[in-house]
Amino acid sequence: MIYRCAIRRFVVLFLTLLLAGCSAFLGTPPEPAPPPAPAAPPVTTPQPPARPPQPSTTSAWQPLVQKAEQARARGDYEQALALLERAQRIDPESGEIYLQLARTHMARGDDAQASATAERGLLFCSNTAQCAALRAFIR
Numbered sequence: 001m002i003y004r005c006a007i008r009r010f011v012v013l014f015l016t017l018l019l020a021g022c023s024a025f026l027g028t029p030p031e032p033a034p035p036p037a038p039a040a041p042p043v044t045t046p047q048p049p050a051r052p053p054q055p056s057t058t059s060a061w062q063p064l065v066q067k068a069e070q071a072r073a074r075g076d077y078e079q080a081l082a083l084l085e086r087a088q089r090i091d092p093e094s095g096e097i098y099l100q101l102a103r104t105h106m107a108r109g110d111d112a113q114a115s116a117t118a119e120r121g122l123l124f125c126s127n128t129a130q131c132a133a134l135r136a137f138i139r
Contacts, residue, residue: 064084095122
């Protein structure tokens with residue numbers, strides 16, 4: 001009988017502790033999960049905008065480039081360079097003028113200057129053929 005009484009006390013004590021432990025979890029509701037962090041936008045490399053053609057500027061320097069081509073064909077490289085430098089002052093961002101400058105430097109035998117001029121002209125080339133022609137001068 002004493003044995004039964006001890007078991008009852010043990011069971012009652014065990015159940016009391018068990019219920020006391022459960023009540024601690026019943027009093028506080030679980031916290032909601034934090035909202036997901038917004039996804040970072042993908043990193044893209046900015047592309048420079050395409051340079052629109054400027055017919056009014058082109059028509060201003062085009063005659064100078066034509067005269068420079070004629071001077072280069074005659075072997076008058078100094079005159080050709082002077083004409084091309086004037087054209088470049090009108091439109092300093094023309095890939096065509098850089099290409100003509102590189103051709104003139106190459107024709108007079110100054111390969112290093114032709115290469116440097118073509119390299120600078122690559123910043124301003126406006127079509128694939130012009131860019132390829134400028135790359136041909138770079139060593």
